[in-house]
Amino acid sequence: MPSRRQIREAVVQFLYCADLEGGADPASLREPFWQFITESDRRALLQATWKTLHHLSLGREARLKEFQERVPLTLATLKARPDLERTAMVLQNIADHENKWSVAMIELSRIPRDGDDDTFSERFEPVLAGLFRIDRDLDAARKRFLNALDDIPGLRAQMEPVAGSIRRLARISERIRMIEEPEKFPDQVDLAKLRESKESIAALRRETDSLVAAVQREKEGIDERLAAVVENFSPERIDPVDRAILRLATWEILHSPEVPAPVAIDEAIELAKRFGTTDSGRFVNGILDKIAKQAAS
Numbered sequence: 392m393p394s395r396r397q398i399r400e401a402v403v404q405f406l407y408c409a410d411l412e413g414g415a416d417p418a419s420l421r422e423p424f425w426q427f428i429t430e431s432d433r434r435a436l437l438q439a440t441w442k443t444l445h446h447l448s449l450g451r452e453a454r455l456k457e458f459q460e461r462v463p464l465t466l467a468t469l470k471a472r473p474d475l476e477r478t479a480m481v482l483q484n485i486a487d488h489e490n491k492w493s494v495a496m497i498e499l500s501r502i503p504r505d506g507d508d509d510t511f512s513e514r515f516e517p518v519l520a521g522l523f524r525i526d527r528d529l530d531a532a533r534k535r536f537l538n539a540l541d542d543i544p545g546l547r548a549q550m551e552p553v554a555g556s557i558r559r560l561a562r563i564s565e566r567i568r569m570i571e572e573p574e575k576f577p578d579q580v581d582l583a584k585l586r587e588s589k590e591s592i593a594a595l596r597r598e599t600d601s602l603v604a605a606v607q608r609e610k611e612g613i614d615e616r617l618a619a620v621v622e623n624f625s626p627e628r629i630d631p632v633d634r635a636i637l638r639l640a641t642w643e644i645l646h647s648p649e650v651p652a653p654v655a656i657d658e659a660i661e662l663a664k665r666f667g668t669t670d671s672g673r674f675v676n677g678i679l680d681k682i683a684k685q686a687a688s
Contacts, residue, residue, distance in 0.1 A: 450563070458559075527568075
């Protein structure tokens with residue numbers, strides 16, 4: 392789970408970006424902001440996803456080879472019966488999608504992992520999403536084919552070899568679908584890292600969005616407080632980074648009783664040292680000390 396420090400750093404960065412965009416509506420900034428702020432975390436998640444995908448798909452090549460060897464004879468048997476033409480088409484569709492599945496895996500394996508985060512994610516994510524789509528289509532086609540066999544009991548013995556191959560491939564697909572939504576399978580040890588990574592990213596966004604919304608709701612009152620404390624300055628004339636830090640800390644001092652004022656001030660100073668100028672820490676400390684004293688009086 393994200394730490395309080397991570398959440399507050401993300402809030403400051405969001406408030407700063409909103410100011411750069413002229414106070415843009417947070418909703419319009421949310422997606423591009425989170426694409427940027429979580430890039431490294433998403434890359435790590437994608438890397439872990441690839442490792443898990445590769446691990447859980449071990450053995451597929453042998454099962455696929457077996458399936459491919461059995462398809463031609465099965466197709467010939469089905470095509471010999473005009474009433475089974477649709478079933479033959481479904482089997483061919485399965486074969487085509489199995490090949491697409493393999494191509495997608497090869498493409499994923501060839502994407503360089505030593506480039507910058509943006510390049511890797513931009514290439515990897517759409518191919519991974521494509522693989523998941525292919526796998527869902529495969530699942531539907533396999534079910535249609537296996538269900539169709541119930542209507543031709545006279546050919547069951549001849550169909551069983553390819554049906555068995557399809558079932559064995561389907562078991563691998565069941566694992567793949569768990570990778571797509573690991574949170575739905577809390578008991579799967581192999582998916583623990585994926586679950587934790589996805590939840591950490593989601594929690595950071597959830598907590599940050601909530602805190603940003605709270606600060607934005609009180610922005611007018613916060614700015615009035617700051618304007619009253621910063622002599623000859625309106626908030627708009629303060630450095631954008633310092634302004635974002637001051638707005639967050641002022642909100643905590645005025646509206647978050649569970650955060651003691653000294654804690655809010657100390658954390659704001661740390662944020663100022665990390666994101667601001669050489670003088671930001673001292674400047675933020677002086678302003679917030681006055682805000683806290685006024686709030687306590």
